[in-house]
Amino acid sequence: MKTRDQEYRELFMAEALEYYDSMSRHLSELERNPDAGPALNELFRLMHNLKANARAMGFTDLGEVAHHLETLFGLIRDRERTFSGSLIQVVFTGVDALGNMIRAVGANQPLPDVATLLENLDRLVRGEEPVLDDEDLVETDEEAGRKMELSDLVYIQVKKLDNLLNLVGELVIDRDRIMTLAQEIDNPALLATAQHLFRISDDLQYSVMDARLVGVGVLLNKFPRVVRDVAAAEEKQVELMMSGQDVQIDRNILQIITDALLHLVRNAVSHGLETTQERLASGKPAVGQLTLSALTERDDVLIQVRDDGRGIDTEAVRRKAIDRGLTTAKAAAKLDEHAIWAFLFEPGFSMAQQVTDISGRGVGLDVVKLALDSLGGQLRVESEMGAGTTFTLVLPTSIAVKGALLVEVDERPYAVPLLHTETVLALHPGQISVVGGVLVTHFHEQAVPLVPLRQLLFDEGDEPLPPATKTDMNGPQHVLVVNYNNRRLGLVVDRFMRQQNIVIKPLSKPLDTIDLFGGVTLLGSGQVCLVLDVPALNRLFLNKRP
Amino acid sequence: MAEIEIASPAPKAERAKPAELVQLIVFRLGDEDYGIRIEQVKEVTVTPEVARMPKTPPFIKGIANLRGDIIAIIDLEERFRLRPAGRPLPERSYTVAVEAADYTLGLMVREVPRPFTLPLSQIEPPPEFVQDSSTRDKYLEGIAKLPEGGIIIVLDMRKLLTPSEVMRLPGKVASS
16 A cells, blocks of 8 residues: 555646656747747646645745746736846756656655756846856757656546446445345356356446545645635634545535635635634634644544634524524523534525624525535534534435435335434333424433434425324334434434445436435345435425424 | 238329338337337337336326336336326336437337338428427327328427437426
8 A cells, every 4th residue: 555645745746747748848838939828828727726735745946946837927928037048048948957856756765956947037037148068058969869758647437437436436336236046046057157246246336436535635725715704804813734635525415505615715714714813802812713623433533623713602593593583482492502503504584794793603605505415425523612613524424325214105115325324212102292383302411303204305395294192102112313414303213224334316307306305226126216315205294394 | 900011092193203201110009009200219228127216296107127227217107197097007018218419318119110101292390280289299290190090190209319408307397
């Protein structure tokens, strides 16, 4: 197994060599046509990227040369310099030097000295003539004699990986089917082959998933700049600490949560953390601490945004929720702080500037919630007044395979993603009470509403469910407690089947408009099994509760 | 029913040129014969196990696994209100998988569908007066009159299978 360091170095090399090749190409273009705008822009961009990558990897000299060249191309682009005369020479020397340095990195050798080059570049930037010694004038045909190099890495479109993943998903479904059939037919040779197929496709699936994994750092490393900018705009002092950049996660998941994370971080700086004066007045260190960390928990990846700011003003949120008619004063009084914080993620809730000012939280936090819902993720909030707030995104490592609990209603299987399940209960009618037409039980000293899944799924129309009674309740009730946005809901099912990893296929048209289902999966028996979408079930229940 | 072959007497004898032929897949709904152009049909199969799909109109029987594709199964007798009283769909029914623009749907029918070839000229556009008179007639391509009597109602699947058509919930969206 390669170390992360090696892996990063290889990635750096692959990108750097590609940049270098493009630079040479664009330079030749520029030599033919000194006013070629696109080539100039490209060179500027390539230098910028190379600079950023080199600095992130700690190759300071390489970064410096790229930085100087970037500045120079910027000047040429702005027509303050022209691509002519001695400038051309220095630029070519500079790009050659970049190539040498990149190769030195690849060969693990010390980087060549570039002091003279940097001085010359500096002179050009200042508008002076470079000092060229003879060595520079003699153009060696080094470039022509050098071996051509092909990178050890291939770039691949994510789309191709998506396709591969879908195919593997199909394969796994058929594999499960073959496994079941082999067990039914009970032929030893067939069974052995099926088991072998099982192992191989498992490996294949793992490999494809692995190929899609990237370090969370890919995203986190973009944040120092964001934090600096927001902090500067808000005139706050913020120290950003990051950890867990190595934690691996599916690239598409990272893509989907990019905006959500950006939102949380901006929010934390502009609303969560106090100004320097406020901090000093409340006896805190002047510099606010913001922590971005990634860690793994079982099969999930957690990404945390933690600030040591003012925390959520729970009472202000409670009042706002009542004002906006999301709950009644009576009901709100009974809600604990987690249930109150859940209101922050209601669509539009936080748009009210007032709440933002009072509680310091919540501009468009529903965006965060939506992103997580689409992934089947969870959001956890911890906050203490005056001490700070932590938002934790709970994400699946991979989108392909999800752990699910299979339940049965009317002899049909339904799958509920484990990410949203909390516990299963077998309740005697005595443990269930009826409150305001809703079945309720107590779990961990919290009232949890119960609803028969059958009713939620099959009752037609938009009118509220009929008031619940306990009259037709016989024997223990099988209850699956699901949790969404800190709201618990107990689904009464006929029985629990088993826990299983499932491959979720999206519902095809025209059925994809029904949001109650996150998709469909095929069981080993060939049976079609609908995957329930817990957020949608929760919404349906809230809309239809008597 | 005997298949009508190319040799069947053309309405006009002087036409020497071979007439343009149309191949249909013909099935029975209620007491009438319906046809779909064969290009619109993906396959015909015994109806696989259908999982009921909550929150869909009653004519959507559910979803089924057709060679790894999950498709919606539709009961056209129910859709067009053609179901004869006291004649529920038999245990063993057949499914005609038809292709819409970007998805596949299964039509559930009670008898084995059969292929049928006839000259295009035998398909007449639907008479004016039935247009828009009931849901079914909006999806007609035409009506084929058979020489030995009887008709086949030719459906245009592309009009039938738009998502809004399929998902139209009775009572929710007033049918235009």
